[in-house]
Amino acid sequence: MNINVAIKPGLRIRAFYLFFIIANIQTGTGIMGVSSYIYKEAKQDAWLSILIAGVFVHIIIFIMFIILNKYENTDIFGIQTDLFGKWISRILGTVFIIYLFASLLTVLINYIQVVQVFLFPLLSPWLLTILLLLIVSYSVLGGLRVAVGVSFIFFLLSIWLVLFLYKPITLMDLGHFKPLLEASPKELLLGAKATSYSFLGLEILFFIYPFIDNKKRAQLPTQLGIAMTTSLILLVTVTSIGFFGGERLEQTIWPVLILYKSIEYAVVERFDIIVVSQWMMVITPIMILLVWMITYGMKRLYSFSQKKTLYIVLFLLLIGGGTIKEQFTIQLIIDYVAKVGFWIAFIYPLVLFPLVLIKKKIEKKKEGYN
Amino acid sequence: MKSMFPIVCMFVMLIGCVPTKQIEKLGIVTSYGADLLEDGSIGNTLLYSQFDPNIKEPVQTAESQAHSYEGAIDAANLKTNYKLVTGQIRTKVFGKELAKTGIVRLLSTHFRDASEPATLYIAVSDTTAKDVLTSTTEVDLSKFLYNLIDNNRKREILPKSDLIDFLHKYDDVGIDPVQPLITIEKKRPVIDSIALFQDDIYVDSLSPEETFLIKLTTEKFKAGTHEITLPKEPFKEDIGYDTDKSDKETIHFVLNEIRSKSKVKLDDTEKLSYTVEIKLVSRLIEISEPLIIEDEKTIKKIEKHSSEHFTKQLEEMMEKLKELNVDPIGFGKIYDEETRNKKLTNKEWRDLYPTIDVKFNVKVEIIRHGIMQ
CATH class of the missing domain: 3.30.300.210 (Nutrient germinant receptor protein C, domain 3)
Structure with missing residues (x-):
């Protein structure tokens, strides 16, 4: 396998789109329930936990860029091959792909569950899965540029939902945040860790990097994308804590949807229904990007045809989406993905970082001797 | 042509996937009243309206006996030729005796069941909820009750009081909810005073003067x-x-x-x-x-x-x-x-x-x- 990949200019994307890709892939179904997770750990200081997590993710992105910039034009598979050799890198790459698939599955089953709870309790999960997978396959067949385009458009089409949080914000009770800074540093860090499922997705940078046209300007949009995610999580968490307070927040599975439930207009009486339908636009780009990552990874690792991988992935997803129904099973898979994802997305770059530096130094020395 | 295939597929499959609800066949519950019966179960009074063009009285009542709110709707369905749905409920009235035993058990479903609305008013009846909801047939009582509370809240006579506020104050330690207390005057429900709750248990009422305070x-x-x-x-x-x-x-x-x-x-x-x-x-x-x-x-x-x-x-x-x-x-x-x-x-x-x-x-x-x- 080549360490560096050559991408034709016609297949490249502008760095500017990284903002939408990052902001979109991170803000999935996780944000619907993240506030109660953080609250369980850090109580009323949850907002501080999010800020800590946000800063940490910014640093990781920074490190990822340093790693990637050491190479000419490569992705995670190229780096792994360079560092560990052919066989270990294949094992690591396969683990990465399995993790991506699991994370893809959680997005799908979680959304289906939300639709069944809020919109159509009697709707068959098979049907919803098929409908979603049709859109996904259609876009993935179009290649990365279509996937990126979808995430750009759908981001703009769904971000307006945030504006309607103003109503629950007016119903907030600021007393719920007092006393300030009661949580111990350990609780704050645990709270920061609880955000990890919502921050997952930044590993796409390791895949998409070779496709970026103007690499020198890639850092800023990516960091802004992270800032966007952080502020969204911060906004919904602060609103949820102010609105629910204490125990009810801990018991609520999707606090964000309950927040939208308190909005009532003469024309639209149940705003949460609009939100759940609109949420399809939030999760489709995520699914498209994840499926693309898997197919691209399989091609790089095993030179497997992207179309074949796509159909296998869709088939497995169909079975997963149609059969996994119990609330507890779904929660279990999500918790598991969050745990594994924490190590793969946040800790793994930190492990790679010194290795890449050492390797490059050795190479330089060798060149010097020659 | 190839790209059209998924689109055509989607249109075909979207038809008839979701159970339909014909509005002419629905009885839309707009008010709910609950009273404590002697045997400990709850006597329910429902006001529901229909959009059937042939019907003369658009608002009808149904009564039932159950131990829970959703159970009450289900039991009342036996007594009506419409399918009762609860998405439009505006007011829940509780009889004084029931309120004295706590009301939150009849409210928590609004946060558990996603199809229940979260914006509605709660009131305590000075006598029984049935008396309030059957006091008159001259006006649409559901609308009357809703506007009675809504209007007085907007005029700043009543303090903040609705389901969200009730549950918020019930959940927080060290603050108790207040809700309007309704009595019947000349066959019309009127707001008499403010009901004081200890957690979710009705304790006493305050006069309008004290409400201002x-x-x-x-x-x-x-x-x-x-x-x-x-x-x-x-x-x-x-x-x-x-x-x-x-x-x-x-x-x-x-x-x-x-x-x-x-x-x-x-x-x-x-x-x-x-x-x-x-x-x-x-x-x-x-x-x-x-x-x-x-x-x-x-x-x-x-x-x-x-x-x-x-x-x-x-x-x-x-x-x-x-x-x-x-x-x-x-x-x-x-x-x-x-x-x-x-x-x-x-x-x-x-x-x-x-x-x-x-x-x-x-x-x-x-x-x-x-x-x-």
Whole structure:
């Protein structure tokens, strides 16, 4: 396998789109329930936990860029091959792909569950899965540029939902945040860790990097994308804590949807229904990007045809989406993905970082001797 | 052509996937009333409307017996030829006896079942909920009740009170909810006073006068109106000529466009002494006697006496609340917020509450007195 990949200019994307890709892939179904997770750990200081997590993710992105910039034009598979050799890198790459698939599955089953709870309790999960997978396959067949385009458009089409949080914000009770800074540093860090499922997705940078046209300007949009995610999580968490307070927040599975439930207009009486339908636009780009990552990874690792991988992935997803129904099973898979994802997305770059530096130094020395 | 295939597939498959609900076949529940029956189960009264063009009376009632809210709807479905749906429910009325045993069990479904609305009003009936919901057939009672509460809330007569507020105050330790109390007058439901809850258990009610005081301490007035009664004695010299022949001892003022701010401060965490600072800015629009307001002195006098009047009333109300052990103002919440590393429990606060010491500091300011001197 080549360490560096050559991408034709016609297949490249502008760095500017990284903002939408990052902001979109991170803000999935996780944000619907993240506030109660953080609250369980850090109580009323949850907002501080999010800020800590946000800063940490910014640093990781920074490190990822340093790693990637050491190479000419490569992705995670190229780096792994360079560092560990052919066989270990294949094992690591396969683990990465399995993790991506699991994370893809959680997005799908979680959304289906939300639709069944809020919109159509009697709707068959098979049907919803098929409908979603049709859109996904259609876009993935179009290649990365279509996937990126979808995430750009759908981001703009769904971000307006945030504006309607103003109503629950007016119903907030600021007393719920007092006393300030009661949580111990350990609780704050645990709270920061609880955000990890919502921050997952930044590993796409390791895949998409070779496709970026103007690499020198890639850092800023990516960091802004992270800032966007952080502020969204911060906004919904602060609103949820102010609105629910204490125990009810801990018991609520999707606090964000309950927040939208308190909005009532003469024309639209149940705003949460609009939100759940609109949420399809939030999760489709995520699914498209994840499926693309898997197919691209399989091609790089095993030179497997992207179309074949796509159909296998869709088939497995169909079975997963149609059969996994119990609330507890779904929660279990999500918790598991969050745990594994924490190590793969946040800790793994930190492990790679010194290795890449050492390797490059050795190479330089060798060149010097020659 | 190839790309059209998924699209065509989607259209074909989208047809007929979701169970249909024909509006002509639905009975849309708009009000719900619950009463405690002798055997411990709950007697339910439902008001529902239909969109059937052939029907003469659009609003009908159904009754049932069950142990839960969703169960009540299900049981009532046996007595009607429509499919009862609850997405449009606006008001839940609870009979006094039931309210005395706690009502939150009939409300929690609004946060558990996603298809239930979260924006609705709660009221306690002075007698039974059935009496309220069957008091008249002349008007659409559901609309009447909803507008009765909504309108009075907007006019700043009732304090904040709806399901979200109720559950919020029920969940928080150290604050108790208040909700309107409804009684029947001339076959129409009217708001009589405010029901005080201890957690979710109805304890007692407050008069409209005291309702104003609760609102004054817990919320901000933006444009309220209030009538106050002061003794006539201090104002004798300012009254121009005596028109009122009856020898009354009191003089009445109406304050309008009241804007108020209140702040509850915990002065001492050990002794639990609080100070409540209230500032009330308003306009004088009516006086029952021909009081001549020539200089600032008269206005100052009114301000001073009404401040004292409010302070006295607030202190009396506070005594009553302490005796009942209900805390609608939320002193416990402030105590919990000020003390670190200790979570206040409900039981602890119920023990502490009667021992708290509250000082009221009311400042009334009259900025205008109409277009007359």
